[in-house]
Amino acid sequence: MRTPGCHVSSEDSQSAPPFIKNKSEQRLHYRLMHRVYKILRDDEWQVRYCRMNGNVALCAKLGLDSDGYVGTVDDERQIIYVDFREDVLSTVVHECLHIIIGDRYDASKKAYKAEEAEVQRLEKMMMQYMSRTQATRLHYLISDRLAPRKREQ
Numbered sequence: 001m002r003t004p005g006c007h008v009s010s011e012d013s014q015s016a017p018p019f020i021k022n023k024s025e026q027r028l029h030y031r032l033m034h035r036v037y038k039i040l041r042d043d044e045w046q047v048r049y050c051r052m053n054g055n056v057a058l059c060a061k062l063g064l065d066s067d068g069y070v071g072t073v074d075d076e077r078q079i080i081y082v083d084f085r086e087d088v089l090s091t092v093v094h095e096c097l098h099i100i101i102g103d104r105y106d107a108s109k110k111a112y113k114a115e116e117a118e119v120q121r122l123e124k125m126m127m128q129y130m131s132r133t134q135a136t137r138l139h140y141l142i143s144d145r146l147a148p149r150k151r152e153q
C-alpha cells in the first residue's frame with residue numbers, strides 16, 4: 001500500500017542534501033529494476049488505474065484500513081491497483097517491491113510495518129537511481145499490463 005507522496009515531502013525537495021551515488025546501492029537498484037520488469041512482463045499480473053485516494057467504497061473493497069491510499073496489490077487476483085492521479089511510476093515501483101520482498105515478512109501487523117518501512121526506503125532509492133531509459137521501459141511495461149484482459153469481463 002502506498003500513501004500519497006509518501007517518499008517525497010515538499011520539505012525534502014528544499015532541504016535534502018545532494019544525492020550521492022553509491023556502488024552497492026546502484027547494484028541493488030539494477031537487480032530490483034529487473035525484478036520489477038519481470039513482474040510486469042509476467043502475464044499473470046495486471047495494472048489497473050483507479051481513483052483510490054478518498055474512495056471509501058473502493059478502499060473497503062480492497063481490504064484497506066483507510067481511504068488514504070494511492071496504490072495496493074491484490075495478491076489473489078494478481079492486480080496492482082494504482083491511483084492515476086498520483087505519481088504512477090513511484091506507486092508501481094512501491095507495489096512491485098511489496099511483491100518482491102513480501103515473502104520475507106510474516107503477515108502479522110508488526111511485520112507489515114517493518115515491510116512498509118523497507119519498501120518506502122527502497123522506493124525512494126530506486127526513484128533516485130532510475131535512468132530515463134529505465135523509466136521509459138517501465139512506462140511501456142505498465143501500458144502493456146493496463147490492457148483489459150478478457151477473463152476480467
Ligand SMILES: [Zn+2]
Nearest residue numbers: 001002116119
Ligand atoms: Zn506499501
